[in-house]
Each structure stands twice: as C-alpha cells, then as structure tokens.
Amino acid sequence: MSQPQQKPVIGVSVGDVNGIGMELIIKTFSDTRLLEMCTPLIFGSNKLVNFYRKQSPETNFSYQTTKEFSRIAHKQVNLFNCWEEDISIVPGQLTDVGGTYAVKSLTMAVEALRDKKIQGLVTAPLHKKNTQSATFNFTGHTPYLKDAFKVNDVLMLMVSDNFRVGLVTEHVPVKDIARYITREAILSKLNILRDSLVRDFGIDKPRIAVLGLNPHAGDEGLIGKEEEEIIKPAIKDAKHQMLVFGPYSADAFFARGYHNRFDAVLAMYHDQGLIPFKSLASGEGVNFTAGLPMVRTSPDHGTAFDIAGKNKADNTSFIASIYTCLDIIRNRQEYDENRQNPLKKMGAVVLANAADEKIDESGRTTRRDLTF
Known part of the structure; x- marks a missing residue:
C-alpha cells in the first residue's frame, strides 16, 4: 500500500515591496484551509510582513520564521527570512529599493525551487523598470526562469x-x-x-x-x-x-x-x-511558465501601485495561482506514475472512454463527436 504523500511546499516570492504582492499573500493565507493542501513558504522578511499586516487589520494572518528548510512547519505559513536590514517601504512608489528586494526574494525562491527544497513557486508581481540591472537583465519572470533553469x-x-x-x-x-x-x-x-x-x-x-x-x-x-x-x-x-x-x-x-x-x-x-x-x-487568470522542469505560476496582473497599501487588492487571481500550481504538480505526478506503470494508465483510459460514450436511440453505444 502506497504511503500518503507529504503536502507540497509552495514557495512564494513577494514581488515589489511597494506593490500589492504582500497584501495578496496575507489575504490569501489568512484562509487556513489552504494549509490542508500545501505548506506555504514566503521569501521575504519579518519587517515587510508586519508592515503590511498592519494595513490589513481584519485579517487573521500568522506565520513562523525559519532560515532552514529542514525546519519548515507543515501546519503553518512559513517565512524564509531573506534579509534582516531595515528597508524603506513606500506603498505605491516605484523605487530602487522596491526592485532590489523583489529580485532578492525571487532569486532566493528560484534557487530553492532549483534545489527541490520547494515543489512549486508562485510569484507576486514585480515591476520591470526597477528590477533591471547588470546582474538581473531580464524583461520579466519568464525570461529569467528560462535562464535560471538553462532550458532552450x-x-x-x-x-x-x-x-x-x-x-x-x-x-x-x-x-x-x-x-x-x-x-x-x-x-x-x-x-x-x-x-x-x-x-x-x-x-x-x-x-x-x-x-x-x-x-x-x-x-x-x-x-x-x-x-x-x-x-x-x-x-x-x-x-x-x-x-x-x-x-x-x-x-x-x-x-x-x-x-x-x-x-x-x-x-x-x-x-x-x-x-x-x-x-x-x-479576474481569475493565472500566468504559468510552461517548459520548465518545475512549476511556477503567478497572478495575471501587475504591481497595482495605485491601490498599494490601501487594503483594496483583490486576491482572486493569486488564489487561482496557488490552486493551478497545486493542480499541475499533481497532474505531473500522475502522468509520471502512469508512464512508469502502463497498466494503471490503461485502466484510466478505459474509465475515460466509458465516461465519454453515450447510447443513441437504437441502443447502440457511440462516441461523442469532438470534431471542429
């Protein structure tokens, strides 16, 4: 009998620290039901989380801090403390600090994804203008991930x-x-x-x-x-x-x-x-980077500086990004297991075929017409 699988650890990059990313994260993981499906690991800092937690006083958001992947608590939201220093957080402003720490969060999260310390990654929005530098010369998440994973x-x-x-x-x-x-x-x-x-x-x-x-x-x-x-x-x-x-x-x-x-x-x-x-x-769209060996999703919108820090951000797309990430992780596991066990795959095909049949008026079983 197979052992039940551990819940996947889903890494979360915080995006631009002056955008709506941290607000989305707090609102999303205030719903503890998500902890039944995954273990969140946020790549940020205590001070950043606490700054935005005060902006959303009605949310019941709690977490534990760690600097070691071996100490992740699987029944809590986890924060991987990427920096200790005080930084200037100015919601709604495009600043160099916002871009620098967005990149710091992202690169540490991607390193963990590459090392398989986490099973999936959900990225909060960053701004392309303040993330460009000699060490991060990319127009967004997608080309950076292509380079980070060395895929064609x-x-x-x-x-x-x-x-x-x-x-x-x-x-x-x-x-x-x-x-x-x-x-x-x-x-x-x-x-x-x-x-x-x-x-x-x-x-x-x-x-x-x-x-x-x-x-x-x-x-x-x-x-x-x-x-x-x-x-x-x-x-x-x-x-x-x-x-x-x-x-x-x-x-x-x-x-x-x-x-x-x-x-x-x-x-x-x-x-x-x-x-x-x-x-x-x-408003429920998700951006998924297909072609990577690991799973990365993000909401289909940007930093929304105009509403940052005002407790107005809608986290619907961010929640959808979490669910899509989990669905793809599960689908990949099932696909890979079926390739290793063809008999299991054959059984699944038989069931799918049975579900896809209908009986016509003469009593004959026919396939549904799926042509276009």
Whole structure:
C-alpha cells in the first residue's frame, strides 16, 4: 500500500515591496484551509510582513520564521527570512529599493525551487523598470526562469479553467514583433504547448488553435505575408506531431467563441492574446511558465501601485495561482506514475472512454463527436 504523500511546499516570492504582492499573500493565507493542501513558504522578511499586516487589520494572518528548510512547519505559513536590514517601504512608489528586494526574494525562491527544497513557486508581481540591472537583465519572470533553469525555450501560458492562451512573443515592442515570428519560434512554442497540455493538464490529444499575425489573418497575402510564408508552413510541419489548426483571424476567433472548441490557443504577441484572455477570464487568470522542469505560476496582473497599501487588492487571481500550481504538480505526478506503470494508465483510459460514450436511440453505444 502506497504511503500518503507529504503536502507540497509552495514557495512564494513577494514581488515589489511597494506593490500589492504582500497584501495578496496575507489575504490569501489568512484562509487556513489552504494549509490542508500545501505548506506555504514566503521569501521575504519579518519587517515587510508586519508592515503590511498592519494595513490589513481584519485579517487573521500568522506565520513562523525559519532560515532552514529542514525546519519548515507543515501546519503553518512559513517565512524564509531573506534579509534582516531595515528597508524603506513606500506603498505605491516605484523605487530602487522596491526592485532590489523583489529580485532578492525571487532569486532566493528560484534557487530553492532549483534545489527541490520547494515543489512549486508562485510569484507576486514585480515591476520591470526597477528590477533591471547588470546582474538581473531580464524583461520579466519568464525570461529569467528560462535562464535560471538553462532550458532552450519556455512558453508564457495564461490559464483560466479550460481557457488557455500561449504567446509566441512576450514583452516585445510592437514595431519589432514581426521579425520574431519565425517558423522555428512557432514550432518551438507549439511543442512546449502540446507537451504541457498532455503532462501538466492531463489532456491526451490536445487540440491547439493558432492565430494569425495580421488583420484577417493576412487575407491570403493581401494584408501581410507572414501567414502564407511563415505561420501556415509551421502549422503544416506541426501537424505531423499534434492536432493543430489555423491560422485564425484573432478578432473573429474570440468574438465567435471559437476558443471554447480548443484546449489552447497560440497567439503571436502579447496584447493579441492577453486582451481577450483578461477580458474573458474575469479576474481569475493565472500566468504559468510552461517548459520548465518545475512549476511556477503567478497572478495575471501587475504591481497595482495605485491601490498599494490601501487594503483594496483583490486576491482572486493569486488564489487561482496557488490552486493551478497545486493542480499541475499533481497532474505531473500522475502522468509520471502512469508512464512508469502502463497498466494503471490503461485502466484510466478505459474509465475515460466509458465516461465519454453515450447510447443513441437504437441502443447502440457511440462516441461523442469532438470534431471542429
């Protein structure tokens, strides 16, 4: 009989110390029911936590401090004290201090993730302007994590229940987007997306839609050549390994609800994917970095300096990030166990097939039509 598994330890980076990150963390883990599912480990400082705890006096937030991973308490919120010094905390202000300690929290959390001291990481928002330095020359979490784990490529994947949108390009100026749209880049992102849908989300044969770059997906070359010369050939190549369709005109695709017919959508650039995602995800979106050996999620919003320190932050997306992180950890464990034990996998397939059948009026059993 297998032993019950220990609850996963989920690391949490605090983000910009002048943003809403610490408020989100306090509000989220004030609900002690989360402790039944995971053990939180916050990478910050006592003084930072206590500063924001005073801003949310109605929350019942308690924690224990540790500097050793072997002393994590599995029935409490834990704080890994990353610094002892007094720092200037000015909610709502973009300062060098805010960026410096956001990076300190993140890099220590990622080191713990790399060393498997924690099983997953949820990152609170940081600001790209005050985190840039000679030692942290990245445009955000995603490229930093790619570098930290030394992987060839990663995918920024926005998730909300069964709605998933991945990006070929991330934080790239609009005037430069087209030169980053290559057949190789699209194929790389599609492969990561397909593998993630299978292992991280438990979808055996995922269906993926690809958006065009230009209005009306280029109108057969009348409005740009990228669809005909780059995107369609990449899709044709990918069809040998996966169920992939497109390119679709982005406006009509979301307006007509076509995203509901696919397991994921691959958008060409940031706003093309994130505007419809954030509009339709209703504040519950999660940013997941697909392609890493470990699991990292974050809320789908920024530092919100305009409401920082005012006890107004909505932690819905942050809670969703915790749940998504836990779901993906569990899905990966099940996938890896099934690969090691094919008989267990066969049993799961039989049950899935039985659930996916229906009986027609003549009494015959037929498969549901899943074609598009």
